[in-house]
Amino acid sequence: MPEGHTLHRLARLHRRRYVGAPVEVSSPQGRFSTEAAVIDGHVMTAAEAFGKHLFHYYGSQGIVHVHLGLYGTFTEYPLPVAEPVGQVRMRLVGRTHWTDLRGPNRCELLTPPQAEALIARLGPDPLRDDADPQEAWERISRSRAPLAGLLMDQSVIAGVGNVYRAEVLYRQRIDPMLPGRSLSRRRWDALWADLRQLMREGVRLGRIDTVEPEHRPEVMGRAPRRDRHGGEVYVYRRTHKPCLVCGTPVAQTKLAGRNLYWCPTCQPTE
Template sequence: MPEGHTIHRAARDHRKVLAGQVLGVSSPQGRFAEGAKRIDGLLCTGVEAYGKHLIYHFEQGLSLHIHLGLFGKLRKSKLPLSEPKGAVRVRLVGPGHVIDINGPNTCEVLDEPELLTLTARIGPDVLRADADRDRAYHRISKSKAPIGRLIMDQSVMAGIGNIYRTEILWRLAIHPFTPGRELNRGDFDRLWEDAVALLEIGVWRNSIITTELVPKGRGRLTERVNIFGKKVCPKCKGNVECREIANRKVYLCEACQPAV
């Protein structure tokens, strides 16, 4: 499943080519024909991300809500139109570009009250300027659940996925099984700030990079991580353990991330 940086990158890129334009909207696959008809020919007023949710705003108070889930894909290309590749659920066509969306977990048109209901249940997004970190800390500070679970809970903090979860906790020497209520405010603030910094790099480089050395220049880089999927800790050279939290793998170094 794409982590938050991927969705924010898509929102940024799609905003540049779609916002302020009247769009042709269709469902080549056919499964979203009725929804596409509601927004076909309307002005796109903006594109934004809330955690892992991608929102295309249209006039008349309508929005297209996309959540890619595990298998969804986004494809941006320049006109002229080509034949859809695979089962394209929805196609957005502007004056110069086309966005094809394949296999999203959620694809729906929302009115304004429905959009407000959606965004209200999403936790503060570390990449949004309007994010309320106090709200996230309030939830975490009252929970017995492990911090490694809480920061992956999109209703608590939005945008952090499995790789970032592992990497942030290792970088801050926080054991992933530490109960949320045992995390002090200073450690939480450092966690939040590290998440912001790393996901911003992810948006910029279009890849997950959590090592200290961020190469200069432009263009996408291959993923660069410290312990996710690794066997040896780069800091202490000890063994990296792989355990599970809520049926998702989490990697940790017991020496560098001692249990409280």
């Protein structure tokens, strides 16, 4: 599932290509046809991301909410427009580019109160300037649940997925099973700051890179990582491979149905 940096990159791209001018909106697949007809030809006034959610604003006509889920993808092309390929849920056509959306978990037209209610259910997004880390801290500091699970809870922090949670916990040398209420405020502040920095780099680069310069492949003399997620990481999907810092085999387990990765030596049980 795409993590928050991907949605913020999409929002930035769609602001540049579509905001401020009328947009042709259609649903070649047909599942979004009624909603598309409402906004077709209207001006997109804003495009924003909140966590893993993307919102296209069309003034009084409503707000398109997209959640990509596991299989959703946006594909972007310069004009001219071509015939649809596959199951295109929503197509946008602007002044210079066109975009197709396929396979999203959600693609719906919301009223402003509905969009506000959805956003209100989300925790602070580290990529947004209006994010208040205090909100997340209050939830975490009262919880007995493992920190690794809390970081993936979108009502606690919005936008963090499996890669960022594994990597930030490793970088902060925190046991992923540490109960939230056992985390000190000092360590929480450091974790939040690191998360913001990592995710902003994700927006800038378009991939998740989490290793320090001294642990880059060219410095360590190791082969670059080969993975569809791209980027260099410490523990994510490195099960049984040696930790880049201490050499201990990276461990893996299941937590809330998702794979969790960590180094037992660098992140000892507390």
